[in-house]
Amino acid sequence: MGIGVNEKTDEKEFIWEDLLESRDMSVISLLHGIQERFDYLPEQVLREVAEKTGTPLIEIYRIATFYKYFSLNPKGKYKILTCSGTACHVRNSEQITDEISRLLNIETGSTTEDGLYSLEKVNCLGACALAPLVVIDHEYHGNMTPAKAQQVLKSHNGEVERHCACKNNSKMNHEG
Ligand code: FES
Structure with missing residues (x-):
């Protein structure tokens, strides 16, 4: 039950x-x-x-x-996890997190106003060979750079806009 x-x-x-x-x-x-x-x-x-x-x-x-497990705020429909474990950190994961945060106009640990995306920084995701790593909507994206993160996120957001009734509400910053 x-x-x-x-x-x-x-x-x-x-x-x-x-x-x-x-x-x-x-x-x-x-x-x-x-x-x-x-x-x-x-x-x-x-x-x-x-x-x-x-x-x-x-x-x-x-x-x-x-406890990090608990959240006081509702999570977005699509969760974005940026890894800040050692292997990812030494490969500039901070810059990637900053770029995603800029694109979504939210701080780490927050959710976009439209409830679509939430951004979280987590420890090692167990796939260090792919560092730096970002998980968007359960999909792993390895060897990330800020530019790649921007590409992947915009492509995901484009899909959401095509398929989601709330497409006009998306607050993602599409300016490069
Ligand atoms: S440190 Fe990022 S996946 Fe291991």
């Missing part, structure tokens, strides 16, 4: 009893369940965790911000 909540992903419809059945009452376990369900930790649900477990909200935020 998954993590034990109902099929609805609307945080207002969150069924606590089901979650509590499948989890122990530790805050960390509940946060894992909520993150799995929503792909982030909605504020309203965190307030309920505080109430139900008798834990101060500030302590819940401390845990939520300590």
